[in-house]
Amino acid sequence: MLFCPKCAACGASSARIEVIAPHELPDQWPLWPASRRELFATYRDPSAYRLLYEGPGGSNGLAGDALDPQRAAAIIAAFAGSPATGMIMASGIHDGAGWCPTCRAFYCADHWSLSSTGHGRCPKGHSRSLDPHWHP
Numbered sequence: 001m002l003f004c005p006k007c008a009a010c011g012a013s014s015a016r017i018e019v020i021a022p023h024e025l026p027d028q029w030p031l032w033p034a035s036r037r038e039l040f041a042t043y044r045d046p047s048a049y050r051l052l053y054e055g056p057g058g059s060n061g062l063a064g065d066a067l068d069p070q071r072a073a074a075i076i077a078a079f080a081g082s083p084a085t086g087m088i089m090a091s092g093i094h095d096g097a098g099w100c101p102t103c104r105a106f107y108c109a110d111h112w113s114l115s116s117t118g119h120g121r122c123p124k125g126h127s128r129s130l131d132p133h134w135h136p
């Protein structure tokens with residue numbers, strides 16, 4: 001399942017969140033180079049959920065991370081419906097996919113005006129940390 005929240009300022013995707021169910025393949029699989037398919041197949045446990053994430057604070061790499069079913073459900077719940085701060089935080093996505101809890105809106109990395117330390121400021125001046133290092 002693929003979620004791409006839109007930046008409230010420019011309409012670009014603020015993040016790309018893909019939850020891959022057990023035994024399924026990533027959405028972009030046919031377009032991936034053979035090297036990435038091999039990498040993914042090497043690290044991926046086919047019986048487990050897998051997360052591929054890219055957001056303003058960084059990505060979890062070409063092969064992604066394993067997800068337990070509870071966390072997979074929490075991510076789907078957070079991004080499938082209308083966004084709510086509590087559910088986004090509960091999903092464990094470290095940078096919140098670019099969510100500003102004060103604006104109740106998503107912003108892309110450009111509109112977070114990210115500093116090298118991962119500190120961001122949304123277009124309305126709310127600041128938060130979007131650590132560039134992924135913590136699963």
Ligand SMILES: [Zn+2]
Nearest residue numbers: 007010108111
């Ligand atoms: Zn933007």
Ligand SMILES: [Zn+2]
Nearest residue numbers: 100103122126
């Ligand atoms: Zn804001």
